[in-house]
Amino acid sequence: MEERNFAISYQSFNGLEELNEQDRALCLQAEEALKTSYSPYSGFKVGTAVKLKNGNLVLGSNQENVAYPSGLCAERVALFKIGSEDPDALIESMAITAKTDNFVIEKPVTCCGSCLQVMAEFEQKQKQEIEVLFYCINGEILKVKGIKNLLPFVFVESRLSV
Template structure:
């Protein structure tokens, strides 16, 4: 038996104002994405902005449905839009934030497991890291250099993509 440890490295900031201009603009766009959230049931709005290597920024917001499993998280809305419209684009960075009128969110909201798996697939497909910024409106920012560090045991089975 071996006992192994995993460590992740990330940057922590007091607010968006401490980020470089490119990352601050990405966060501003994630905030803009909040306005298109369809969240009448949870009233919990999530916005995502993704910067492509071309410099283009793609937005996504959570989209709920009365039949809860039929909704989709902001991260997957944006990622699947990129997969559909820009199948060969390289993703450099993504910013994710959340907002609700029910209470003040005091810590950055992180992605769910399903979104992390999809993010990991995009990172694997492009064979380069995707930087992820989680931030709290008017508060703390966490910046992670790669999805791999967030989901080190993502589902991977190379034989599923192999030709028979």
């Protein structure tokens, strides 16, 4: 038996004022994306802003459905939009935020495993890491470079590649 360890790397910021101008703008765009959230069942709105290398910005928001789990997370809404409309685009960074009227969100909301796997697929496809900002409105912001820092045992199988 061999015991192994791994470490993750991320940065923590106390608020928007500590971010550079580009990251701050991306977080504010994620907040803007909250307006299109369709979340009548959970009341938990999630917004995502994705910055592409070509300068374009793609927004996504969570979309719920009474026939759970037919809805989709904000991250995958934005990523699948990129995949269907601009499949050769390179993703530089993305910001994710959440809001609810039911309670105060005190910590950054992170991605579910399904979204992380889709993000990892985009990284593998583009052969370039994605920078992710988890933005707690009026609170802490986490900045992570590369999905393997979020999903260290990501599923990849090169023999399935075309």
